[in-house]
Amino acid sequence: MLLAGAGVIAAAILWGRDGRLDGVTSLIAFAALAVLTALSVLWSIVPELSYIEAGRTLSYLVVFAAAIAGARLAPRAVPGVVGGILLGAMLPVAYSLASRIWPGSLAENELSNRIGAPFQYWNAVGTVAAISIPLALWLGSRRTGSVWLRALAYPAGGLSVLAILLTQSRGALAAAAAAALLWLAIVPLRLRSLPVVIVPSLAAGAVGAWALSKDPFSKSLQPLEAKEAVAGDFGLLVVLMTLLLFAAGLVINMGLARGLVSMRTRRRAGLVALAVACVVPLVAFTSVALSGRIDDRVSQLTSETEVAPDEGGDRVFASSSTRGKYWREAGRVFEDRPAVGVGAGAFAIGRLRHRTDAAVTAHAHGFVPQTLADLGIVGVIVTTVLLVAWLASALRATSLLPRRLPYALPKPEPEPRRDWDSDRMGLVALTLAALAFGLQSIIDWTWFVPGSAVLALVAAGYVAGRGPLTALPGPREPRRRPTRDRIAAAVGVGVAALAIAWAVWQPEASDRATGEALKLAEAGDFPDAVSKTEDAQDLNPLSPEPLLVRASIQTQAGDEAAAESTLEQAVLSFPGDPHTWYRLAAFQLGTQDQPTAALETVQGALYLDPFWNSARTLFLEARARERELATLEAQRQ
DSSP states (O other): OHHHHHHHHHHHHHHOOOSOOTTHHHHHHHHHHHHHHHHGGGTOSSHHHHHHHHHHHHHHHHHHHHHHHHHHHOTTOHHHHHHHHHHHHHHHHHHHHHHHHSHHHHOTTOOSSSOOTTTTOHHHHHHHHHHHHHHHHHHHHOSSSOHHHHHTHHHHHHHHHHHHHHHTOHHHHHHHHHHHHHHHHHOSOHHHHHHHHHHHHHHHHHHHHHHHTSHHHHSSSOOHHHHHHHHHHHHHHHHHHHHHHHHHHHHHHHHHHTTOSOHHHHHHHHHHHHHHHHHHHHHHHHHHHHTTOHHHHHHHHHOSSOOOOOSSGGGGGOOOOSHHHHHHHHHHHHHHSTTTOSOTTTHHHHGGGTOSSSOOOSSOSSHHHHHHHHHHHHHHHHHHHHHHHHHHHHHHHTTOSOSSOTTOSSOOOOOOOOOOOHHHHHHHHHHHHHHHHHHHHHTSOGGGOHHHHHHHHHHHHHHHHHOOGGGOOSSOOOOOOOOHHHHHHHHHHHHHHHHHHHHHHHHHHHHHHHHHHHHHHHTTOHHHHHHHHHHHHHHOTTOSHHHHHHHHHHHHTTOHHHHHHHHHHHHHHOTTOHHHHHHHHHHHHHTSOOHHHHHHHHHHHHHHOTTOHHHHHHHHHHHHHHHHHHHHHHHHO
C-alpha cells in the first residue's frame, strides 16, 4: 500500500494540475494523527503494538494522500473511481457467499455460522457490503451509461444485502440503511433509486430467510458435512437471485428509458420517497420510545454484564451486546492516562488489568473508545479535526453546502447551480460509502482490517481532493514536461516511501528471524540460534519475543544462568507485558524449582492480568510446590 500509494502521489506531483489544493486540510489532520500514533511508541505500555499501529496508520495516510493525488491527476474520472471501488467491494462479498457454496474448498476451517471469508471476520464482510450499497445506487440510478451496466446494480445490491444478512452484522445493516436513506434524501432521482433499493432487498431477504432457517447459517460449530448438505441449494438460490435481479434491472431500466412513467408520477414518487427517507428513522425511534423500551435498549447496548444475543435471524434485530463491557474497559484504561492514552494499539494489554472476566479481545469494538484508550484526549481532538475537515471538503465537492451563507459578511457570490449529473451523483455515492464505513467503525474495529478500510479511504480521499466541478479547468491540455522541482519532489516522495516501507517491514523481518532461530535450535545448532535471536532483536527492539525465544533456546542448550538473565532482561525491558513476568515465573518454577521466587514473579503477571487462567494456575502450582518443599524440609529436620 505504501509503495503503490507513493507511486500515485509521485505521478500527481509530476503531472497533476496546478491550482487550489483541495483536501489539504484533511491531509494535514490525517498526517497529525499518523505522527501522534508514531510518537505514542515513546510512552506506550506495549511499544511493539504501538509500532505496528504506527505502520498501519502511515500506510492508511499514504492511501488517503494517493486518493487525493488521484483526484488531481484525473478529476473527471469519478465514474471510474466509483466503479473500481464497487468492484473492489463486490469481490470479497462474492467470495464470502461462494465460501458457503463450496465450503470444503474455500471455508473448510470456518467454525462460525456467520460468513467471514476472506477476512475471517464477519463484520469486515458486512462493512464492504455496506460500502457497496451507495455505489450500487449510483450505478443503477444514473441517467447515463449502458442499460446493461445499470442493470448490474440490481444483482450487486442483492448480493450485498444477502451478505449483510448472513454476517448477522447489525452495525453493517444500520450503516447500509443509513447510506441508502441519505441517498434518497439527497439525490432527487428517487424514482430511479427506489427500485435499486427495494427489488434487491426483497430478493436478498427471501434467500437470507431461507438460509438462516438452516443450522449451518444459524448455529456455530457445524460439521463440514452439514454445510455441504445445504451448499448446493444455497448456491442455486444465489445464482437464481442474481439472474432474476439482472433481468429485473434490464426491464426497469428499459421502462424508464422509454418514458413509460409520466413526469407527474415521477415527481409524486420522488416526494413519497423523500418523505419515507426522512420519516422512517423518526418513526423507528418514536415507536421504541413510546413502547417504554428505549431505556432497556440503551441499557442492553451499554451494559457491562450483557451477553451476546442468540445466533440466527433474530440476532439482527437484537440490541443486546458485549460491546458495553469493552467500552467500559476502554473508559477505565483512559482514566489511567487521559491526556495521551496508553499508546496506539495498547488497549489490548491495558484492558487486562480492568477486565471482569476472562473474555479475550484485542480491540475496544468502537473507534471512539479505542482512540480514547490508545491516544487519549489529544487523539480524539485530532480525529475530530480530521472528521470536520473532511466533511467540509465532501460538502464542497458535492455542492451540498448552501449556495449563499445568510450570515456571512460580506455575502459571497452564490455558486452556479449544479445539475445532478453522473459525476455529482458519483461524488455523493463516494461520500456515503466513506460515511457507511465510519458509521460501522463507531461500534466495531473494522478500522484495523485493511481490506475494508482502504476502500473507504480511497473514496474519502478522492472526494476530499476532487473539489467542486465548477472549479475544474476546461478541456485537458496536453501533458507538459515536468520541471526540475517537480522531479525532485517526486524523487523525494519515492525515497521517503521506501524508508517508511522498510521501517514498517521490520516487525515482519524480526518474526522471520525468530522463526529461523527456532529451526536452528531444533537442528541442535544452539550458538547460531542464539545469534539469530540477537538479529531479530536488532530488527525489532520493541518486541519481547526475541528475548523469550532466546531464553527458551538457552534453556534447551542447558545454559540456565544465561536463560535466567535473558528472562530478567525481558521483564525489565517490557514490564507492562504480563507474558514476560509469566515466562520468568514459569522458568523459576519448572526449570529452577524455586517456587518462592516464582510466587513473587507471577504476582506481576496477575497484577497486569488478574483473570489470566495460566498465571492463576502457575500461582497455585508454585504455592503447592512451596508447601511440598517445606514439608520435605520439616521431615528432614
